[in-house]
Amino acid sequence: MKLEKNLDNLKQIAPLVQYAFGKNNDLLHDDNFMSRYDHSDGYGFFNDKKLTSYIMVNKFKSEVFGHHVPMAGIGYVASYPEYRGQGHISKLMKEILKDLHDQDIPFTNLAPFSESFYRHYGFSNSIYQKEYRFSGSALRAFKLPRTGHVIRGKWNDLMVQNGVIQLYERQLHTDDERNTVIRQAWWWNRMDSYYHNRNIAVYIDADGRPISYLIYRIHGNVFLADELYSITAKGLICLLGFMGSHAGAIKEFRMILPEHSLIGELFPEQNQLHISLHPYMMSRIIDFAIMVTYMKPLQEGTFNVEVISDDQCPWNIGVWQITNQAGQVSCKQIEDGLVDYSGPITAWTQVFLGRLSMRDAVKLGLITDYRIKKLDFKKGDVSFYDYF
Structure with missing residues (x-):
């Protein structure tokens, strides 16, 4: 559930984060933690009025090919050890993604403690450091x-x-x-x-x-x-x-x-x-239709692409018609039409927000191409790093 910003909740959030992340200081008096907390939404799961799991969400704007795009940074994903493996984080993550979708925030980033863990929620590797x-x-x-x-x-x-x-x-x-x-x-x-x-x-x-x-x-x-x-x-x-x-x-x-x-x-x-x-960092597309409009296709024309699976954000599943004319990109869902490319939301995240070209994604079997239409997207760079 989304947590109210009050002292009672904060007094439960701080010790949970302290324990889960091995922090030795009192976070209630930690300016670094409190500045982030003050600019966040919190989600938590209670067991007999005790906060047992918690996720912090900070909202930013992200630069995506000249657009100031709303983006959520997810962090402080924490559970007490005796409550892990009970599905509490899964419930919170699903709620968070639904809320972000309702708020027209089309994607999110996080720094994973386990890549395989977050792939269950549709995240993909997107940002690398040299x-x-x-x-x-x-x-x-x-x-x-x-x-x-x-x-x-x-x-x-x-x-x-x-x-x-x-x-x-x-x-x-x-x-x-x-x-x-x-x-x-x-x-x-x-x-x-x-x-x-x-x-x-x-x-x-x-x-x-x-x-x-x-x-x-x-x-x-x-x-x-x-x-x-x-x-x-x-x-x-x-x-x-x-x-x-x-x-x-x-x-x-x-x-x-x-x-x-x-x-x-x-x-x-x-x-x-x-x-x-x-x-x-890993990223996750929350709203495919919106995210497409911020991309820079290298070819003009109309293309039909399919999201074949997305367990957490089912509104992304389906066939989407992308039109790129004179640098203007639009996207709408269609019922019929031959599909040019298809793949799960994780693969589309790697293509849109990660380093993979469409050609590489097809070679790796992450994206399937069905027709001879050529489609790829400008890759761009991530020049600065932030940690959530």
Whole structure:
């Protein structure tokens, strides 16, 4: 059931989340938890007036190919161990998806503790991270900028903060993002306080314009770059030079970057880099008909696609006619018509919000093609990461 925002419920939510996630502090007095709680809807299951299961839902806007699309971030999925396996989370998840559908929120994201667990609810892997690990010797070729300058500070430094937000907003206006959170002020502030001791470096060019930024942490002798973004190659090289200026005291550097990152190509000795790809977030289409209209088909024309299964959101099942004319995409359900492509909602999520092209999905047997019509969608990028 959806929970009322009152102190009695909060006093049951906090200890459940504390226990389930191994938190040692009192969440009732934790600003990080409370800021998220204050901007959330909560769903819970009670047994003899005791809250035994809980899910938090935060509502955001997400950038999807130039559209500000309502999106729900699901987190703090928790049950006491003695009540697990009784179907309580399944009931709550079904209720949440129905409520989000009624509120015209067409998709949701979450960070899974178990991918197979969330696939039962129609979620699919959609966002991946590329991790670079290397020692300071790999940065020898990069120097601090000779023109312009780097400013360094904390999030509460307004010069630093404004530089970061300008660059972040600039990327969101490229229409290339397929599932990137539009960060509100409260979320920026929470991110800063949630990740302790974060520093920020912004490269300002000779004309006073912010060109690139780096959000990073130093833990002992490990330098961790949480976010690195630049609008030019020079901006990347300048911040790599800034990282290199720490090499004397740092044993290992780690950069967490978007899957499409090619920054390794700038290193003269790429064999010094250890590069790995990790699944990060899962997504779920709640309203197929709405979600289609935000996509960018690569071919014009009319196509009939079928959602063959969706246990949690049965309104998605059926044949949908997609029309793409002059960049305008419309979608309607039809009763008759030859189907061009079909697949379960999980596969369509991978194609719309994940990294799979239609061609790859067909090759993998996730989507079935029945006719010779060619249809694919612009893939776009996820340039920034958020954790729910």
